[in-house]
Amino acid sequence: MTNPDANQSDKKVVAGVLGILLGAFGIHKFVLGYTVEGIIMLAVTVFTCGVGGAVMGIIGLVEGILYLTKTDAEFEATYVQNKRGWF
Numbered sequence: 001m002t003n004p005d006a007n008q009s010d011k012k013v014v015a016g017v018l019g020i021l022l023g024a025f026g027i028h029k030f031v032l033g034y035t036v037e038g039i040i041m042l043a044v045t046v047f048t049c050g051v052g053g054a055v056m057g058i059i060g061l062v063e064g065i066l067y068l069t070k071t072d073a074e075f076e077a078t079y080v081q082n083k084r085g086w087f
Contacts (some may be wrong), residue, residue: 008072008076009072011031011032012067012068012070012072012075014028015031015032015064016064016065016067016068017068019061019064019065020061020064021064023041023056023058023060023061023063023064024041024045024053024054024057025041025042025053025056026038026040026042026045026056026060028064028067029041032079032080034083037085041059041060044056059086063086
């Protein structure tokens with residue numbers, strides 16, 4: 001059997017690191033299951049030829065830091081149960 005809490009903790013770390021490293025592409029959103037938000041971030045980066053990617057990169061960086069600084073319980077309550085898509 002797998003521990004669901006461990007799975008959420010793994011998602012938190014993966015999403016946080018991807019948000020920091022590849023935030024402009026919205027990959028961290030896809031990891032958390034936020035497909036629409038991920039497509040928005042990816043589309044802004046691609047359709048502006050990377051110019052909008054700077055803004056999306058900053059958003060990804062901030063979100064990645066937020067993911068990693070929250071406790072597992074806060075992360076689960078905010079992003080898993082309440083489905084908060086942005087910040």
